Amino acid sequence: MxxxxxxxxxxxxxxxxxxxxxxxxxxxxxxxxxxxxxxxxxxxxxxxxxxxxxxxxxxxxxxxxxxxxxxxxxxxxxxxxxxxxxxxxxxxxxxxxxxxxxxxxxxxxxxxxxxxxxxxxxxxxxxxxxxxxxxxxxxxxxxxxxxxxxxxxxxxxxxxxxxxxxxxxTPGGFFYKRSIAKQYLGTDDPAAIEKMMTTTEDFIKLGQTLKTKSAGKVKLLAGYNELVNVAIGSRTKGWVKDGKLVIDAKMMTYLDQAAQIRKEGLDAKFNQWTPAWTGSMSDKTTFGYMLPTWGLAFVLGVDAPKETGNYGFVKAPTPYYWxxxxxxxxxxxxxxxxxxxxxxxxxxxxxxxxxxxxxxxxxxxxxxxxxxxxSSDAGNNAYLKGQNVYKVYTELVKGVNGKLFTEYDDTINTAWNKEVDLLILGKTASKDAFLKKFKADVVNAYPDLKVD
Missing domain, CATH: 3.40.190.10 (Periplasmic binding protein-like II)
Known part of the structure; x- marks a missing residue:
């Protein structure tokens, strides 16, 4: 957890x-x-x-x-x-x-x-x-x-x-507010919503649609970094291979998409685990959250208990775990x-x-x-309006690749997220400067790793 x-x-x-x-x-x-x-x-x-x-x-x-x-x-x-x-x-x-x-x-x-x-x-x-x-x-x-x-x-x-x-x-997916979906997308059906976000590009287009139809009131995500675990799960290469740092192309795509989400005003600019983030789980303007299995009972269930029946759950564009x-x-x-x-x-x-x-x-x-x-009503979830969440979890978990993860991941992920934030906030001048700082962080943490 x-x-x-x-x-x-x-x-x-x-x-x-x-x-x-x-x-x-x-x-x-x-x-x-x-x-x-x-x-x-x-x-x-x-x-x-x-x-x-x-x-x-x-x-x-x-x-x-x-x-x-x-x-x-x-x-x-x-x-x-x-x-x-x-x-x-x-x-x-x-x-x-x-x-x-x-x-x-x-x-x-x-x-x-x-x-x-x-x-x-x-x-x-x-x-x-x-x-x-x-x-x-x-x-x-x-x-x-x-x-x-x-x-x-x-x-x-x-x-x-x-x-x-x-x-x-602990596979992850996307929890969304049915009320917002119904009002601005015309449906709150998980099957229909899932078809709108089969790729991360489609997911961002969904955010643009919500922005347009709500006159800017509705945000796709609480924060752009909701997508980072999806990016990590979409990789074909882990952070370290044969003692060398590897930056998968999917992580650079995420960098561009994070910048796009912030630039176009598709996120609410809330940081995870802050009161603003948890508070947004009950508001009428934040569409949804990328969370794993435990996020249902121990995040949404704790921080937005009165939203029972107002959330649905769908696959993320790429399988991930958290x-x-x-x-x-x-x-x-x-x-x-x-x-x-x-x-x-x-x-x-x-x-x-x-x-x-x-x-x-x-x-x-x-x-x-x-x-x-x-395969039975035993998997139905009251918080999700009776949706069989176990059925979705069971499909999601099949796509998680555990061979991508290394003993270095916690430290490298932390360094990556820190430097991404600095870039998005304009405190780092360019992607080249971002990469230089990120690699320096990795070298500082693991001097024995090869870093180009």
Missing amino acids: KKNYLKKFALLTLSTIMATSMITGCGSSTATKTDSSSKTEATGAAKAPVDYKGTIKVWSWNTELKDLGIIAKFNKAYPNIKVQLVSIPNDNSAYTTKISSTMSAGVGGPDVFLAESAYVKKFTNTDYYEDLSKAPYSAEKLTSKMVPYTVDLGRNEADKSIRALTWQA GGTWLGISKNSTEKDNSWQFVKYLTTNTDFMEAQAKDKGDFMNNVDVQAKLS
Whole structure:
């Protein structure tokens, strides 16, 4: 999930919030199951779940596992494994620094620790995590039902072993206000809106149409940078290849489109995660937002709860993903067996996954669960006026290419966005000057990378 954003909604009563945004069709028979036998896990356990005893320490940068009821569900199946959740906020990289220093020391620390998509590769490419491909874990046997990109991001680049797994997938799309679509486009039907934005060029034309028909009142986006994740997802080359910085042509196209959106007045000039940005989710002038799966329940559902029924969801011009949480077993753990039960339960137990999807609206990393919810009313979403969001998510996630992402991405993406803002705001004179500054930022962060 978006780093640090859970701080905001962790303080809220999630059960109340989810009443408007959770997936409907919640049946008590699934939500109350606690069986974690071999029929619901990809591999059978050597002993019954109740026979596992001990305490495991789990480190995270937030309290997501507690707030979303994940630990509670695990403890219904494994009542004798106590989970001690330690939250270390990642402000100024405090969490990642703590993990690195603790793991480098070689002793102590967590039994299981979590990693966000932004830096999961930094951890999986070290020996901080156990090699889950090897016995007794044999995780390769568990991945056939998982979304491929999620497995790719959890692999060590050198030996291709699995070091971390995730229970969720986070493809992104476009959430739009039906009321604006109906008034200025003549329809609020997701199928019709999707046809209007099959390419980023079409998407910008849609913004121009909204501007013209509303006499400039309606903005396509809150901010031009809503498109950056779409651009990143559209690449054919990652940021780093063979130790060299690579700037995919799609990123330069994004640069031009961002400038066009701002120049033509198609965005509201709001920065993401600011009060103005979240406030615009309830206004009558901002058309929509590029957000991933978790954006439905934990952004729109939190910041615009009264907009229930006023939003629709469609594919973005290009598949992309944003966020997600991976977990693995610390090499220093003295509770590896119990830790593996925790990791395995969260990432393979279909009873847990169905309950989590229905209770909290999470998009689960299991193709069978995805198929079940996307083909029935169980995938319908009240916040989206009954639209089967699982069906759209299931199609979106097929286009995400996890092989594009590297351990350098978080830092390079941050540098890119910073320099783009300076260019758009006129503080950088030209694209050539922009590229020079961006490359200098990369060299400063990673002196060993080759930069032309």
